[in-house]
Amino acid sequence: MTRMADTPAPRRGSLAGRIIRALVRLVMALVIVFVALLLLYRFVPAPSTLMLGRWLTFRAVERDWVPLAQISPHLVRAVIASEDQRFCSHAGVDWGELNAVLQDEDGPSRGASTLTMQTAKNLFLWPGRSYLRKGLELPMAMAIDLAWPKRRVIEVYLNIAEWGPGLFGAEAAAQRHFGKSASRLTPAEAAKLAGALPNPILRNPSRPSRALQAAAGRVQRRMNQLGPLGNCALPD
Secondary structure, X not given: OOOOOOOOOOOOOHHHHHHHHHHHHHHHHHHHHHHHHHHHHOOOOOOOHHHHHHHHOOOOOEOOOOXXXXXXXXXXXXXXXXHOOOOOOOOOOOHHHHHHHHHOOOHHHOOOOOHHHHHHHHHHOOOOOOHHHHHHHHHHHHHHHHHOOHHHHHHHHHHHOEEEOOEEOHHHHHHXXXXXXXXXXXXXXXXXXXXXXXXXXXXXXXXXXXXXXXXXXXXXXXXXXXXXXXXXXXXX
């Protein structure tokens, strides 16, 4: 009588092992894609994820990419004064401000995103607030700061920032709201654009509400106090 060979029992943990290996491969692939895009976007005009989303859903996108030399220094300084006053001194993440937010009981209602972190979010991540997204922003921002000079960070940021539904970048915003190129923006106009960034859908720089006027006033005061702290991002 022929004896049938015993069928080997599946090893315990083999399914879990395959899942872990698949997740590791996925993470490695995503890291490779991120590094490749990081190097590519160092030199070419970059789209934001919001822009890609609009294109994929056949919605209009208004954006005219311009080099930093064609953007008013007033807007550069206004955005730094409004969004990230230590932009020139940190390495992508303002750890002091982030720590203050984490220790503050009102932390979730406050922001600690640097311009570099916002650039990382706009280029590679999704809108909305979550601890996962914030956790991804941190290493991405540090990688951007390592790979790009400060001028490139601010150039990309100002070309992908949203200033209204389907309206992206400083040039398109300046043309829409003030009928002029971004290179000709005055300090007051730059302050209005910077003041609109926290809520670009509801704040209209060409018809500023009282809230936006107040925000623009604060931005102008901060611009005057900024001094040389914003000079690292000014075009040559």
